[in-house]
Amino acid sequence: xxxxxxxxxxxxxxxxxxxxxxxxxxxxxxxxxxxxxxxxxxxxxxxxxxxxxxxxxxxxxxxxxxxxxxxxxxxxxxxxxxxxxxxxxxxxxxxxxxxxxxxxxxxxxxxxxxxxxxxxxxxxxxxxxxxxxxxxxxxxxxxx
Amino acid sequence: xxxxxxxxxxxxxxxxxxxxxxxxxxxxxxxxxxxxxxxxxxxxxxxxxxxxxxxxxxxxxxxxxxxxxxxxxxxxxxxxxxxxxxxxxxxxxxxxxxxxxxxxxxxxxxxxxxxxxxxxxxxxxxxxxxxxxxxxxxxxxxxxxxxxxxxxxxxxxxxxxxxxxxxxxxxxxxxxxxxxxxxxxxxxxxxxxxxxxxxxxxxxxxxxxxxxxxxxxxxxxxxxxxxxxxxxxxxxxxxxxxxxxxxxxxxxx
Numbered sequence: 001x002x003x004x005x006x007x008x009x010x011x012x013x014x015x016x017x018x019x020x021x022x023x024x025x026x027x028x029x030x031x032x033x034x035x036x037x038x039x040x041x042x043x044x045x046x047x048x049x050x051x052x053x054x055x056x057x058x059x060x061x062x063x064x065x066x067x068x069x070x071x072x073x074x075x076x077x078x079x080x081x082x083x084x085x086x087x088x089x090x091x092x093x094x095x096x097x098x099x100x101x102x103x104x105x106x107x108x109x110x111x112x113x114x115x116x117x118x119x120x121x122x123x124x125x126x127x128x129x130x131x132x133x134x135x136x137x138x139x140x141x142x143x144x
Numbered sequence: 145x146x147x148x149x150x151x152x153x154x155x156x157x158x159x160x161x162x163x164x165x166x167x168x169x170x171x172x173x174x175x176x177x178x179x180x181x182x183x184x185x186x187x188x189x190x191x192x193x194x195x196x197x198x199x200x201x202x203x204x205x206x207x208x209x210x211x212x213x214x215x216x217x218x219x220x221x222x223x224x225x226x227x228x229x230x231x232x233x234x235x236x237x238x239x240x241x242x243x244x245x246x247x248x249x250x251x252x253x254x255x256x257x258x259x260x261x262x263x264x265x266x267x268x269x270x271x272x273x274x275x276x277x278x279x280x281x282x283x284x285x286x287x288x289x290x291x292x293x294x295x296x297x298x299x300x301x302x303x304x305x306x307x308x309x310x311x312x313x314x315x316x317x318x319x320x321x322x323x324x325x326x327x328x329x330x331x332x333x334x335x336x337x338x339x340x341x342x343x344x345x346x347x348x349x350x351x352x353x354x355x356x357x358x359x360x361x362x363x364x365x366x367x368x369x370x371x372x373x374x375x376x377x378x379x380x381x382x383x384x385x386x387x388x389x390x391x392x393x394x395x396x397x
């Protein structure tokens with residue numbers, strides 16, 4: 001730790017300070033449940049958008065050439081894509097449940113008061129959803 | 145403690161334990177620095193001191209160039225909103241005992257407004273939004289029965305929460321939407337619009353709802369609740385914004 005100017009002097013220690021520059025852009029804002037639910041909602045939303053883009057393209061392929069469509073579909077049946085599907089279902093599940101929470105916050109008269117509880121409810125429901133899906137899905141992906 | 149020769153009061157004063165607290169401040173001097181930089185100070189503080197006392201001790205005893213705003217120092221004037229340990233709060237209302245002093249205390253300027261020096265930001269964009277929503281009572285009619293405009297308890301209660309605003313900008317500068325889009329009116333302007341929109345004596349509610357029914361108005365709100373958490377007066381900011389949204393959609397209740 002650099003020596004501090006505790007001696008009552010007005011002089012700062014510029015050289016030490018340049019080394020001690022933990023977060024040049026400022027600290028990360030420490031928002032609570034509301035902020036993190038928004039961050040997750042945004043990330044999952046953008047992720048789902050890109051999935052839908054690819055999904056529409058590969059489905060449209062069937063009209064051009066069924067053989068090419070089948071080739072793409074078989075390329076999807078790999079363990080890596082199987083794990084990607086876990087992420088996809090997780091993202092859609094969270095986005096859907098949190099979307100319902102946002103509707104309640106906006107339209108339910110006491111929604112703003114219970115937003116934090118609603119967030120934990122969303123997470124709880126999401127965990128239940130994933131517990132039902134993930135083991136079965138992974139058995140299909142990695143099973144014989 | 146057991147110095148028998150001392151007076152009781154002095155002994156009691158000595159018994160109060162003080163702590164050395166490390167305060168790390170994000171400094172910026174536009175005449176010297178191209179980028180803000182962090183600087184740490186060790187300050188001797190009591191548990192009952194506030195972060196503002198720490199800043200005073202630094203400015204008066206260690207580095208007189210430290211620059212920050214404060215006026216009343218009692219949570220009314222709204223001058224000393226700053227980001228303390230990553231959350232917007234008033235330095236004069238944040239007690240040292242409520243912070244974890246085993247770690248350094250990080251103090252930096254509020255986010256989203258142009259940084260001028262150390263902990264001072266340019267508040268003009270913030271007050272411009274405030275002025276835009278017409279924060280004054282508008283009435284074209286003379287008051288009935290003499291000079292007073294009467295209001296029932298329930299009518300006054302309707303907007304009581306939003307009368308508490310001290311315009312410290314803690315809410316607006318905690319809003320992730322405002323950080324990236326400085327054109328957004330921001331929570332504080334909407335809170336002060338709410339104060340008049342739901343005032344039974346006011347006649348310009350429609351005008352204010354029109355102003356806020358804008359691309360940069362209430363619809364920018366993403367209900368992150370950072371503003372409600374940050375408000376030093378405990379105003380339910382997100383609830384007030386939701387009520388303005390409802391008033392635009394369904395007409396004033």
